Amino acid sequence: MSPSKELSPLESLPQYLLGEIISRVAKSGRNHVRHCFQVSHELAIACKDERVSKELNLKQLAMNPLATVHNYQRLMEKCLQNGNAEAHYIEGVKQYFYHNNTPSGLHHLQASAEGLYEKGIYLYGILMLCRGETDTGKQYLDKLQWVKSTTRSDRCWTNIKLSLQGIHIIMQPSYFQSIRDIKPNKICTLNDMDTRCKKCYYYKQMRKFVNRI
Incomplete structure (x- = not known):
């Protein structure tokens, strides 16, 4: 089994905080959220936060x-x-x-x-x-x-x-x-x-x- 990927300081944050961060990114447009979604599993979960949809440009x-x-x-x-x-x-x-x-x-x-x-x-x-x-x-x-x-x-x-x-x-x-x-x-x-x-x-x-x- 391959070793698990080491999470970055950003990815290690609690999902509630990640959702808040991505919701601010969402104000810049859908493409920015799409890029976050593709970075990692942790950020992909945060992109589904309801605050992201509320703030999405x-x-x-x-x-x-x-x-x-x-x-x-x-x-x-x-x-x-x-x-x-x-x-x-x-x-x-x-x-x-x-x-x-x-x-x-x-x-x-x-x-x-x-x-x-x-x-x-x-x-x-x-x-x-x-x-x-x-x-x-x-x-x-x-x-x-x-x-x-x-x-x-x-x-x-x-x-x-x-x-x-x-x-x-x-x-x-x-x-x-x-x-x-x-x-x-x-x-x-x-x-x-x-x-x-x-x-x-x-x-x-x-x-x-x-x-x-």
Whole structure:
């Protein structure tokens, strides 16, 4: 019988600590976790820790949620089960816009927002505004602190447009009514979409979303 392999100091750590370490690695992407999985039996076990699935970076899939319609089912199920906020965003986009399953889509997008995933916060807030849930919509968009700087919210919208590419989105009648209801007075330059204040910010963000549809 061949002598057993001597474990490195890292591999000798308790599995709970290894799981914590690999969960931090997971924030860099799936490839990094895959490399850890291939290193040794001890690290492979740690890669299966639920914290790894919760923290796993799914950026590439978030940019193209339709890729998960027929692929990555096991990965998505595991990430959703363990509360991965980015996975909830991906599933929310897919359910709400592709499958037209409104309750499921909103459920996942809200879970993403509650998990502090910025694109989930923005998209859930916009949908709430467009569906007439004005106070809720404002509450979520305000979490991105757009009053101080619109950089975060603008970055979210840029990335969300990528997520929606290739999806035929059905316009809901409530969207138009909600925009009319929140339209500010003429003191704001409504066609200047880049200049936004407390009176016109929500209205202009809603218009950007509806114009994208």
